[in-house]
Amino acid sequence: xxxxxxxxxxxxxxxxxxxxxxxxxxxxxxxxxxxxxxxxxxxxxxxxxxxxxxxxxxxxxxxxxxxxxxxxxxxxxxxxxxxxxxxxxxxxxxxxxxxxxxxxxxxxxxxxxxxxxxxxxxxxxxxxxxxxxxxxxxxxxxxxxxxxxxxxxxxxxxxxxxxxxxxxxxxxxxxxxxxxxxxxxxxxxxxxxxxxxxxxxxxxxxxxxxxxxxxxxxxxxxxxxxxxxxxxxxxxxxxxxxxxxxxxxxxxxxxxxxxxxxxxxxxxxxxxxxxxxxxxxxxxxxxxxxxxxxxxxxxxxxxxxxxxxxxxxxxxx
Amino acid sequence: xxxxxxxxxxxxxxxxxxxxxxxxxxxxxxxxxxxxxxxxxxxxxxxxxxxxxxxxxxxxxxxxxxxxxxxxxxxxxxxxxxxxxxxxxxxxxxxxxxxxxxxxxxxxxxxxxxxxxxxxxxxxxxxxxxxxxxxxxxxxxxxxxxxxxxxxxxxxxxxxxxxxxxxxxxxxxxxxxxxxxxxxxxxxxxxxxxxxxxxxxxxxxxxxxxxxxxxxxxxxxxxxxxxxxxxxxxxxxxxxxxxxxxxxxxxxxxxxxxxxxxxxxxxxxxxxxxxxxxxxxxxxxxxxxxxxxxxxxxxxxxxxxxxxxxxxxxxxx
Numbered sequence: 001x002x003x004x005x006x007x008x009x010x011x012x013x014x015x016x017x018x019x020x021x022x023x024x025x026x027x028x029x030x031x032x033x034x035x036x037x038x039x040x041x042x043x044x045x046x047x048x049x050x051x052x053x054x055x056x057x058x059x060x061x062x063x064x065x066x067x068x069x070x071x072x073x074x075x076x077x078x079x080x081x082x083x084x085x086x087x088x089x090x091x092x093x094x095x096x097x098x099x100x101x102x103x104x105x106x107x108x109x110x111x112x113x114x115x116x117x118x119x120x121x122x123x124x125x126x127x128x129x130x131x132x133x134x135x136x137x138x139x140x141x142x143x144x145x146x147x148x149x150x151x152x153x154x155x156x157x158x159x160x161x162x163x164x165x166x167x168x169x170x171x172x173x174x175x176x177x178x179x180x181x182x183x184x185x186x187x188x189x190x191x192x193x194x195x196x197x198x199x200x201x202x203x204x205x206x207x208x209x210x211x212x213x214x215x216x217x218x219x220x221x222x223x224x225x226x227x228x229x230x231x232x233x234x235x236x237x238x239x240x241x242x243x244x245x246x247x248x249x250x251x252x253x254x255x256x257x258x259x260x261x262x263x264x265x266x267x268x269x270x271x272x273x274x275x276x277x278x279x280x281x282x283x284x285x286x287x288x289x290x291x292x293x294x295x296x297x298x299x300x301x302x303x304x305x306x307x308x309x310x311x312x313x314x315x316x317x
Numbered sequence: 318x319x320x321x322x323x324x325x326x327x328x329x330x331x332x333x334x335x336x337x338x339x340x341x342x343x344x345x346x347x348x349x350x351x352x353x354x355x356x357x358x359x360x361x362x363x364x365x366x367x368x369x370x371x372x373x374x375x376x377x378x379x380x381x382x383x384x385x386x387x388x389x390x391x392x393x394x395x396x397x398x399x400x401x402x403x404x405x406x407x408x409x410x411x412x413x414x415x416x417x418x419x420x421x422x423x424x425x426x427x428x429x430x431x432x433x434x435x436x437x438x439x440x441x442x443x444x445x446x447x448x449x450x451x452x453x454x455x456x457x458x459x460x461x462x463x464x465x466x467x468x469x470x471x472x473x474x475x476x477x478x479x480x481x482x483x484x485x486x487x488x489x490x491x492x493x494x495x496x497x498x499x500x501x502x503x504x505x506x507x508x509x510x511x512x513x514x515x516x517x518x519x520x521x522x523x524x525x526x527x528x529x530x531x532x533x534x535x536x537x538x539x540x541x542x543x544x545x546x547x548x549x550x551x552x553x554x555x556x557x558x559x560x561x562x563x564x565x566x567x568x569x570x571x572x573x574x575x576x577x578x579x580x581x582x583x584x585x586x587x588x589x590x591x592x593x594x595x596x597x598x599x600x601x602x603x604x605x606x607x608x609x610x611x612x613x614x615x616x617x618x619x620x621x622x623x624x625x626x627x628x629x630x631x632x633x634x
Contacts, residue, residue, distance in 0.1 A: 047571070088552065096552030096576065150577070226570065235405065235413030244574045250567035253543065254364070256582035257561045259413065260467070263580045265573035 002317070003053045003113035004298035006044060011054075011299050020109055026117045027065035029075065031317035033292075034058040034111040035136035036305040038166060038221045040104070042245055044302065048105055055315070056104040058111035059135035065120055076138035078122040078271055079103040095268045112298055114317050124271045130278045133292075136314060137170065137285040138274045144170040145277075146269030147240050148178065153215060155179045162205065162229055163219035164191040166288065166312050167242060171219050173283045176200050180215075188309060194287045208232055215240065223247045226263075235259040240266050288312045319634070320370045320430035321615035323361060328371075328616050337426055343434045344382035346392065348634035350609075351375040351428040352453035353622040355483060355538045357421070359562055361619065365422055372632070373421040375428035376452035382437050393455035395439040395588055396420040412585045429615055431634050441588045447595045450609075453631060454487065454602040455591045461487040462594075463586030464557050465495065470532060472496045479522065479546055480536035481508040483605065483629050484559060488536055490600045493517050497532075505626060511604045525549055532557065540564045543580075552576040557583050605629045 003017040022028045035057035043050050056079045062070045081101045082094025089097050104110020126135045157180045164186025172184045185205040186192050192202035212234045218225040219242040229239045277283045292314040293301035305313040320334040339345045352374035360367050373396045379387045398418045399411025406414050421427020443452045474497045481503025489501045502522045503509050509519035529551045535542040536559040546556045594600045609631040610618035622630040
């Protein structure tokens with residue numbers, strides 16, 4: 001079977017991978033296609049020290065499982081696989097299970113392959129009204145919705161979103177839906193233009209000064225994003241940190257204490273909300289698709305996704 | 318007039334300081350005595366780049382002001398002096414006024430002197446039932462109460478307080494009052510013993526492992542406190558950061574994002590609550606007093622306060 005394998009710092013396309021082993025309560029899923037995420041690119045720079053098949057944003061068809069309602073269905077899948085026994089798993093919080101594996105990120109082969117396996121309870125059916133291209137956005141869109149799960153954002157808040165990449169453009173649309181006073185600051189006019197067309201206020205990051213915000217979201221994917229956020233957050237305000245990068249970061253914690261700022265780490269979010277938003281077309285992901293590649297051209301696809309200006313790159317399995 | 322002056326990295330006792338200039342709406346206060354805070358010690362290591370009279374925890378008598386109700390009264394004083402015009406000052410949030418000065422910390426001579434001035438609205442009368450020795454704890458105790466202002470701590474929470482210094486021993490008592498499941502982790506058996514006698518669970522920091530907490534308060538005053546806090550906070554949990562240190566700190570922000578941890582910077586708090594707690598004797602500060610010095614021996618007092626094992630050192634003006 002075909003898969004894009006990452007091992008000891010090298011990515012290779014392989015044609016002869018064994019089929020993934022289906023555990024009890026898991027489903028075998030034929031991957032239709034995957035999205036390439038910045039996390040995939042960070043992994044290839046050493047983040048998470050992962051070896052295996054990359055990819056965690058996918059849509060696929062359930063080929064085999066014990067639940068006849070699921071077999072044959074088109075699904076997206078939550079990426080955290082918990083132990084099912086710890087206090088986190090028992091309270092529906094498997095994303096924080098200390099013994100978890102994570103699809104394409106931690107001890108679990110991912111979706112840049114013909115087949116993957118996931119626990120049946122991780123799967124969400126994708127309604128017919130959501131296309132395959134849209135469906136690969138379910139996972140990152142859920143991650144964007146995590147923000148509104150973690151903190152209260154209202155129309156009263158002045159919010160600045162730093163970043164104009166794949167995830168940022170999703171977060172921007174969600175914050176815009178809430179109706180808060182929002183400005184999105186990025187480095188790429190052409191990416192910001194996508195949001196402008198949606199009626200979202202944008203600016204180049206270099207033009208941010210003086211004004212301070214109640215909430216700043218760092219979705220830059222850059223080690224410098226947090227420092228920038230810290231410079232424009234109001235005293236008593238909140239920074240939502242979405243950026244994970246292979247590089248270490250140092251930070252002026254004194255200023256954080258003096259200004260009584262809160263930093264909130266934010267990762268995975270609710271799939272049902274993401275699927276609903278795509279179904280209701282309240283979020284438009286199609287302008288975010290840059291290019292589609294075949295799995296065998298995966299190395300080229302990853303390089304393309306890492307280039308300045310690239311947004312979502314899709315890999316067909 | 319006598320004052321303990323810090324200038325260009327050197328502390329000197331001076332006998333011939335001019336009287337502090339009383340601004341409109343300010344009161345002239347004869348300082349009875351002050352407490353030495355870890356922040357004072359950090360300033361002498363370069364924190365805040367402050368030049369001037371140190372000291373911000375004091376009790377004194379109002380000698381001169383326009384309010385006859387205040388004149389002659391014994392007072393403690395809030396340390397932030399706002400501009401009175403910005404949006405922070407207008408909403409009672411002068412501690413975050415961008416143009417503020419801060420008593421003994423930023424552009425305002427402090428309390429290690431015979432006299433100081435502060436805006437009348439910064440002053441809080443100290444009831445007779447609170448002694449001078451207790452009254453110097455009003456400011457740090459208010460800072461401890463800031464925590465329960467900033468986040469909800471209930472009996473349901475498992476809380477670990479890191480630190481057994483001046484501020485930590487106050488925070489411990491407040492968290493104990495709330496009735497949360499609390500353990501205080503420090504490095505000095507004799508300091509932890511003070512809390513043990515109050516029925517508070519303590520442990521040596523080196524014995525902290527395995528168990529994780531909903532809320533971790535870093536009041537270590539050490540650059541390593543935050544990293545330690547990060548190691549014992551539950552995923553989805555909260556770290557309250559009280560520590561400001563002259564040294565830079567680097568931090569694993571990836572883990573913060575992955576574990577969706579929140580860091581909350583915490584500084585100054587409500588004086589009324591602190592005064593009330595001292596009045597009601599719900600907090601006992603007397604065991605925290607290590608030694609009292611005369612102002613002329615201020616250098617010796619600061620050195621003593623910086624020694625391992627020292628708690629609150631009082632300077633008589």
